[in-house]
Amino acid sequence: MEKMLKDKVCIITGSGRGIGRAAALMFAAEGARLVITDIDEAPAAGVVEEIKKTGGQAIAVVGDITAEGFPERLIKETVDAYGPDIDIIVNNAGYTWDAVVHKMTDKQWQAMLDIHVTAPFRIIRAAAPYMRDNAAREREQQGRPKCRKIINISSIAGLDGNFGQANYSSAKAAVTGLTRTMAKEWGPYNVCVNCIAFGFIETRLTQAKEKGGAIVRDGEQVAIGVPEKIRQMFTLMCPLGRPATPEEAAASILMVASPLADYITGQVIRVTGGI
Numbered sequence: 001m002e003k004m005l006k007d008k009v010c011i012i013t014g015s016g017r018g019i020g021r022a023a024a025l026m027f028a029a030e031g032a033r034l035v036i037t038d039i040d041e042a043p044a045a046g047v048v049e050e051i052k053k054t055g056g057q058a059i060a061v062v063g064d065i066t067a068e069g070f071p072e073r074l075i076k077e078t079v080d081a082y083g084p085d086i087d088i089i090v091n092n093a094g095y096t097w098d099a100v101v102h103k104m105t106d107k108q109w110q111a112m113l114d115i116h117v118t119a120p121f122r123i124i125r126a127a128a129p130y131m132r133d134n135a136a137r138e139r140e141q142q143g144r145p146k147c148r149k150i151i152n153i154s155s156i157a158g159l160d161g162n163f164g165q166a167n168y169s170s171a172k173a174a175v176t177g178l179t180r181t182m183a184k185e186w187g188p189y190n191v192c193v194n195c196i197a198f199g200f201i202e203t204r205l206t207q208a209k210e211k212g213g214a215i216v217r218d219g220e221q222v223a224i225g226v227p228e229k230i231r232q233m234f235t236l237m238c239p240l241g242r243p244a245t246p247e248e249a250a251a252s253i254l255m256v257a258s259p260l261a262d263y264i265t266g267q268v269i270r271v272t273g274g275i
């Protein structure tokens with residue numbers, strides 16, 4: 001049987017670890033040519049190595065997707081490596097920076113908008129010549145262009161809200177607006193644009209906060225993780241009774257990326273175990 005993503009050029013942001021990494025490995029197993037992009041160099045290089053070991057193709061583009069000029073560099077390096085055509089973008093990179101509203105700083109608020117919605121917007125805009133414009137030419141030459149895809153990763157926090165996450169929830173809600181709008185703007189070019197809203201996936205982002213996990217952003221320590229009590233509450237609320245593995249989450253991204261979903265666009269798909 002032909003591989004589902006044979007030779008497709010796919011960019012997955014935040015693919016050094018977690019859901020993005022699992023998606024990259026699955027996409028590569030289905031024949032895709034990957035761009036692994038992450039702020040952390042070692043994990044990104046590790047994923048590239050894993051893919052190459054199994055005979056796949058991958059390059060790493062390391063950097064902060066919120067940095068000025070990085071989205072444009074990401075697209076340029078993709079095109080330099082694989083040629084002037086892009087099939088799939090998965091806007092997945094993200095993190096949380098929690099606080100209740102009355103204690104939230106402007107920096108915390110803005111950081112979430114920057115990573116979850118501004119960076120995807122800039123990446124899509126920079127990719128327009130290699131997605132929308134290529135499709136416009138194909139439409140002129142052959143009628144219907146080939147199907148290209150954008151998959152934006154959101155969260156049920158963006159749909160339902162979440163205590164202590166006004167910044168993250170607002171940014172993830174904006175991802176829905178971006179998705180629906182892009183589906184309308186680029187639908188005529190056969191670019192399917194969908195959003196996957198995850199519930200509770202077991203990754204570094206959702207590890208027990210009590211473990212003291214932190215990342216550094218703009219020279220500031222940002223505590224990540226979910227308090228153990230809340231992790232337990234989510235598990236109890238979840239009809240399937242457990243968080244998903246990164247692979248289970250990534251499988252839904254592959255499903256939407258695959259030709260089986262070529263008529264699905266403008267949708268927000270909840271992958272939550274039933275929450």
Ligand SMILES: NC(=O)c1ccc[n+]([C@@H]2O[C@H](COP(=O)([O-])OP(=O)(O)OC[C@H]3O[C@@H](n4cnc5c(N)ncnc54)[C@H](O)[C@@H]3O)[C@@H](O)[C@H]2O)c1
Nearest residue numbers: 014017018019039064065092093094155198200201203205
């Ligand atoms: N884990 C969950 O339960 C859950 C639930 C809903 C939504 N999500 C979303 O899924 C996506 C992936 O999260 P995950 O759970 O795999 O987390 P993760 O921390 O395991 O992976 C996220 C990756 O994004 C990278 N990243 C973070 N900031 C970056 C930046 N500025 N530039 C480039 N790369 C950056 C990190 O280095 C990391 O490798 C995120 O958008 C997250 O909001 C996760």
